[in-house]
Amino acid sequence: MGKVTGFLEIDRQDQKYQPAADRIRHFREFTLPLSDQDVSRQAARCMDCGVPFCHGDTGCPVHNQIPDWNDLVYSGDWQEAARNLHSTNNFPEFTGRICPAPCEEACTLNLENIPVAIKSVEQSIADKAWDQGWIKPEIAAVKTGKRVAVVGSGPAGLAAAQQLARAGHDVHVFEREPKAGGLLRYGIPDFKMEKHFIDRRVAQIEAEGATFHYGQNIGVTKPMAELVADHDAVLLTGGAEAPRDPKLPGAELEGVHYAMPFLVQQNRRVGREEIHEEPIIATGKRVVVIGGGDTASDCVGTSFRQGALAVTQLDIRPMPPVQEDKLAVWPYWPTKFRTSSSQAEGAEREFACATLGVVGKNGKVTGVQCARVDEKRRPIEGTEFIIRADLVFMAIGFAHPLHEGMLTELGADLDKRGNLAANTRDYRTSVDKVFAAGDMRRGQSLVVWAIREGRQAAHSIDKHLMGATNLAW
Numbered sequence: 001m002g003k004v005t006g007f008l009e010i011d012r013q014d015q016k017y018q019p020a021a022d023r024i025r026h027f028r029e030f031t032l033p034l035s036d037q038d039v040s041r042q043a044a045r046c047m048d049c050g051v052p053f054c055h056g057d058t059g060c061p062v063h064n065q066i067p068d069w070n071d072l073v074y075s076g077d078w079q080e081a082a083r084n085l086h087s088t089n090n091f092p093e094f095t096g097r098i099c100p101a102p103c104e105e106a107c108t109l110n111l112e113n114i115p116v117a118i119k120s121v122e123q124s125i126a127d128k129a130w131d132q133g134w135i136k137p138e139i140a141a142v143k144t145g146k147r148v149a150v151v152g153s154g155p156a157g158l159a160a161a162q163q164l165a166r167a168g169h170d171v172h173v174f175e176r177e178p179k180a181g182g183l184l185r186y187g188i189p190d191f192k193m194e195k196h197f198i199d200r201r202v203a204q205i206e207a208e209g210a211t212f213h214y215g216q217n218i219g220v221t222k223p224m225a226e227l228v229a230d231h232d233a234v235l236l237t238g239g240a241e242a243p244r245d246p247k248l249p250g251a252e253l254e255g256v257h258y259a260m261p262f263l264v265q266q267n268r269r270v271g272r273e274e275i276h277e278e279p280i281i282a283t284g285k286r287v288v289v290i291g292g293g294d295t296a297s298d299c300v301g302t303s304f305r306q307g308a309l310a311v312t313q314l315d316i317r318p319m320p321p322v323q324e325d326k327l328a329v330w331p332y333w334p335t336k337f338r339t340s341s342s343q344a345e346g347a348e349r350e351f352a353c354a355t356l357g358v359v360g361k362n363g364k365v366t367g368v369q370c371a372r373v374d375e376k377r378r379p380i381e382g383t384e385f386i387i388r389a390d391l392v393f394m395a396i397g398f399a400h401p402l403h404e405g406m407l408t409e410l411g412a413d414l415d416k417r418g419n420l421a422a423n424t425r426d427y428r429t430s431v432d433k434v435f436a437a438g439d440m441r442r443g444q445s446l447v448v449w450a451i452r453e454g455r456q457a458a459h460s461i462d463k464h465l466m467g468a469t470n471l472a473w
Helices: 036-043 066-074 078-086 092-098 102-106 108-112 118-131 155-166 196-207 224-230 259-270 294-306 406-410 447-466
Strands: 147-151 170-175 211-214 233-236 256-258 286-290 310-314 348-350 353-361 364-372 385-388 391-394 398-400 434-436
Touching: 036 066, 036 118, 066 078, 066 118, 078 118, 092 118, 092 196, 092 447, 102 108, 102 118, 147 155, 147 224, 155 170, 155 196, 155 447, 196 211, 224 406, 233 447, 256 259, 259 294, 259 391, 286 294, 294 310, 294 391, 364 391, 434 447
Parallel strands: 147 170, 147 233, 170 211, 233 434, 256 391, 286 310, 286 391, 310 348
Antiparallel strands: 353 364, 364 385
């Protein structure tokens, strides 16, 4: 694949960023794309691997045919590369921007710490496909007469809606918010992915026959029973929105918030939507973010852009090694020291740090009480300290989907974690005609997993309705 000796002759080159001092002044994307020539050279580094782990389950949940489109880019056939890429992934411009790229960790060249720049190549293919007008609505030649409801328009819901519309079904997407996108629009900051990418995909899906209904909170504004009765199949893709509650003493103090309301508010500001809640603003404040994941990192980057004085991120996990043991871990996702673009903008990071509680004065937060932890993550007596804080964000993940309203009314079985129970063979819930996919079924996960589940659920629904299906998994 690619150039036979490319991996020996060409150094790895990835996208660069605007300087931190410049990018924290705005909420736009700040990556500097590679030229077509550089992308072609990076694609040429793809090896003729005996087993290309990059596009198996270990590397790519949607099974992108990475060696194939690398070879096509190297050969100069970008349009065929785009066709190939879209055969497995409905939204490569999304994943090319926000996926953590497990494919690169699974790349054979990663054994030498120089994996192929797969994520950059993917984004370049998708962006060129749009720029050149190669992406057009794929309208079904024959309509089936079947009505399918999709609840939620995050990546799983959008992928399923697109696949089902292309199969000829009358697809209706019900979205609680004023615009489509779910976590893509309201959770992920614009500096990681601008929202016009979502808008043009929604326009494509609408042109393919799907109808979007906004401001519809199923189980609240519209009964679940009515939705099921009016459709031949219903797919629930509402995500996992219930935050994990750390039960911190002092969490009731003014200035202590879960992460998502903060991120959602800022995304609404950028999108010029109304904000009805009390504003959460980091301007001129000392911010402490509790948690070590992507959501915590997004809080860090958003705080800096709002003008925070200082940002400290707390992680109960020990500081991981800078380099993993390749022979023990590869091709799986390794635990190693990583610095996100937001953290690189000036965050202080505390590892092996337990949050004991929040302290305050006159009802307002003034600091976070912490302690060092042992190897079992238990606080070590005598190591307590306080970090000054005017604003605290709890970003320790999500427990399960919201149960109030839709799921309570539905009465379907839940798994032991509180997610909507459905297997990955057919994505059926315990209620007839009702299916589930994405984070609502599997728990919080990556966008690429949501796209995979949306595609597979659409495959199952089409087969359920028609007896057979031509939809790809």
